[in-house]
Structures are given as structure tokens and as C-alpha cells.
Amino acid sequence: MVIAVDGPAASGKGTIARALARHFDLPHMDTGMLYRAVALTLFRFGGDPASAFEALRACDGVAQVDPTDPDLRSEIVGSIASRISAYPDVRAALLDRQRHFASRSSGAVLDGRDIGTVIVPDARAKLFVTASPEVRAQRRLAELVGRGGTAHLEDVLIDIRARDARDSGRAAAPLAQAVDADLLDTSDLSVDEAVAAAIRLVAQRI
């Protein structure tokens, strides 16, 4: 059983995917971390995100990145990740790793942007998790402040909108709701309510 969870930045898809994995006792992969690992490798070695060739080379460094490295979660790395994820060669280089994880006999939960559309189009359950840009900016700001950082809401909102435009507007595997995905708008839901709604939707599909 594969559960695909897609959605824009700060929609709550990561929290929901982790909760689904716990509830249904499945392994979980946050596929954004793969793109962030490429971005961090590129950043640390002074690579140019505008070069598809340098971004592709950075894919070789993914396995060496410590998944607990706090820099993976930084805004700059997220922004580079959103740029390099538009390169078809980068997406192709990360494809097998994701499909392999999804093919585990136990089943799996994967969250990202193109899980239900490209990585596992035949996933048993697909959720497209979203929320208004304003709500997502508030959440992202709270997360940043919680980690000891500072930022202005307007700047975070501008970044969220820019990320949405890049993720949805790119030619290669753009962020989009799969035709057979269930839509879950978390704008007016607490975390517990969103998780409960996600479990209900998935339970109907399995």
C-alpha cells in the first residue's frame, strides 16, 4: 500500500505524511529532503544553481548529506532546492531512489510535489494537501521563529508565492493535484483536525 501526499510548501503535508505513516505503520520518505540535499551540496561547494550541469553533479553528493543537518531546513537551501528541482536531469537522477522506497513490500508513505502524478501514479491513496498562501506564510514564520530565527511575515509570504509559482509553473513534473487525488485544505484546521481528516480520506481508499 502506497500513500502519496503532495502539496505546496508549508501546507502541512509533511506533518500529515508522518502522522499517516505512524497510524498505518508504514515507512515514510520526505522527498523534499532529496532536493534539499542536492541544494545543500551545491551551496557548500559553491556551485551555481543556474547551471543544470552543476546541479546534476551535486546529485552524486546526496548520500553523503547527514539527514539531521539543520541547514537542510534553512530558507536559502529550500529556495535553491526549488530552483534546481526544475531541471529534468536532476529529477531523473532522484527518481529511482523514490520509486525504490515506494516499492518496499511493507508499503510506504511518500510526500512531495509529484508523488501522485509522476513517482507513484498508481498509489492506492493520494492526498493533495493545501492551504491559503497567507496561512502557509504564518506557519512558516512560526516554524522559523521556533528555531530561533527572525523574519517578516511579508517576506515569508513573498517567498511562499515565488516558490508556488516556480513549483507549479515548471515544465518538468509541476506541482499539481492528480486527477484521482483527494483534496485536503488545511487552512482552517488544527493539526489534529487535519490529521484526522487525512486518516479518514486514506481509510476510504484502502
Ligand code: C5P
Ligand atoms: O517540501 P520542501 O519544501 O522540503 O521541498 C523543497 C523543494 O524541493 C520544493 O520547493 C520543490 O521545488 C522541490 N520538490 C520537488 N519535488 C518533490 C519534493 C520537493 O520538486 N517531490
